[in-house]
Amino acid sequence: MSQNKKIGIVVDKDFAIKNFPPYPRPIFFSYENPYRIKFILDYLEKIKLWENNTVIKLSPKNVNESIIELAHTKYYIDTVKRLSSYGSGIIDDEIFITKDTYYLAKKAIGGAIEAVEKVIKKEVNQSIALIRPPGHHALREKGSGLCIFNNIANTILYLRKELNYKKKIVIVDIDDHFGDGIVQYFYSDPSVLYFSIHEFDFVENDMGFINELGEGEGLGKTINFPIPAGIIDNDFLVFMDILEPILKEYKPDLIIVAAGFDMYFADPVGNCYLTSISYFRFTEKILKIAEEVCEGKLAFILEGGYSLIGLPFCINAVIKALLNKEYEQPLFEKVEFLNESKMEKIIKIKSKLEDLLKNYWTVLKNNSKKKNKISFIQIQLILVHNSV
Numbered sequence: 577m578s579q580n581k582k583i584g585i586v587v588d589k590d591f592a593i594k595n596f597p598p599y600p601r602p603i604f605f606s607y608e609n610p611y612r613i614k615f616i617l618d619y620l621e622k623i624k625l626w627e628n629n630t631v632i633k634l635s636p637k638n639v640n641e642s643i644i645e646l647a648h649t650k651y652y653i654d655t656v657k658r659l660s661s662y663g664s665g666i667i668d669d670e671i672f673i674t675k676d677t678y679y680l681a682k683k684a685i686g687g688a689i690e691a692v693e694k695v696i697k698k699e700v701n702q703s704i705a706l707i708r709p710p711g712h713h714a715l716r717e718k719g720s721g722l723c724i725f726n727n728i729a730n731t732i733l734y735l736r737k738e739l740n741y742k743k744k745i746v747i748v749d750i751d752d753h754f755g756d757g758i759v760q761y762f763y764s765d766p767s768v769l770y771f772s773i774h775e776f777d778f779v780e781n782d783m784g785f786i787n788e789l790g791e792g793e794g795l796g797k798t799i800n801f802p803i804p805a806g807i808i809d810n811d812f813l814v815f816m817d818i819l820e821p822i823l824k825e826y827k828p829d830l831i832i833v834a835a836g837f838d839m840y841f842a843d844p845v846g847n848c849y850l851t852s853i854s855y856f857r858f859t860e861k862i863l864k865i866a867e868e869v870c871e872g873k874l875a876f877i878l879e880g881g882y883s884l885i886g887l888p889f890c891i892n893a894v895i896k897a898l899l900n901k902e903y904e905q906p907l908f909e910k911v912e913f914l915n916e917s918k919m920e921k922i923i924k925i926k927s928k929l930e931d932l933l934k935n936y937w938t939v940l941k942n943n944s945k946k947k948n949k950i951s952f953i954q955i956q957l958i959l960v961h962n963s964v
């Protein structure tokens with residue numbers, strides 16, 4: 577069985593050469609550049625990945641504008657097209673446009689669709705789409721946070737409309753940032769469960785609160801696990817304690833990972849301290865669950881991640897785990913970080929989130945029966961106290 581296993585990786589050299597930011601470094605815009613993909617592809621060549629018969633190259637599917645219209649307004653699509661034809665422009669204050677932006681963003685959607693379609697048609701077991709620009713912040717009517725089109729939302733809407741695929745889908749978003757674009761597409765849709773772990777500003781507050789749980793029929797199907805800045809490898813996978821039982825209860829047909837790598841310690845945008853070993857361990861776990869609940873149907877779609885040194889290793893870590901191989905992290909990652917674990921705070925967040933979710937998930941209700949009793953007693957005491 578494992579001899580026949582196939583991992584599909586969507587690659588296209590346009591992602592490694594086109595849509596260069598027209599701004600001098602170092603500013604926020606400049607991090608989303610072709611070197612992100614070039615460095616990954618060079619590294620995969622260097623380690624001779626393509627000689628492995630289990631790994632096959634896939635190309636982005638050709639998509640026409642009507643596919644983009646499933647996820648975005650005509651006006652917004654035309655704006656991106658128009659500015660691209662002029663050769664430059666700025667949308668919002670976080671998106672640069674070059675002559676290649678429309679072309680490449682359209683190709684990125686095609687890359688995400690190819691990766692997911694091949695998995696649901698069982699032509700490959702798992703897949704990775706090495707695409708850019710990223711997509712999870714993009715909204716229906718405008719781009720945001722370096723994202724032009726919402727690659728994952730667009731892919732799901734394509735599956736629903738063009739392939740008549742109606743089965744349950746889970747999106748696990750491990751990017752450092754909250755996928756405020758994706759969440760808005762499926763907030764009331766019970767057939768898409770969105771789970772996000774993201775860095776959260778606990779002082780100013782932020783989007784992606786624990787009590788944003790979806791609405792209507794979608795209640796309980798949006799799950800946010802905010803974490804404090806500065807987490808380390810040992811802190812990262814606590815969220816799986818909630819995600820794993822929920823995946824087993826929900827039983828999706830497909831798991832899509834919004835694979836951002838900007839919690840990496842050397843990332844210039846995120847503020848966390850993960851090394852590539854976290855992405856290896858995460859992939860091992862999510863693969864095992866996928867094999868248990870959905871015949872291993874799992875697709876990784878690249879989102880953020882801007883450390884040119886770290887990205888190739890993070891991608892390799894994911895590939896190694898998908899191939900059921902050992903992973904040896906590079907020596908330069910074996911540093912002692914000065915900051916401490918944020919475990920205490922993360923456990924508190926987990927416990928609060930579990931309390932909120934037990935109303936929607938039987939597995940969590942059973943886990944927290946004891947806790948419920950205590951809080952019931954506490955309520956009684958409060959009532960007695962108040963009535964005195």
Ligand SMILES: [Zn+2]
Pocket residue numbers: 751752753836838880881
């Ligand atoms: Zn990000």
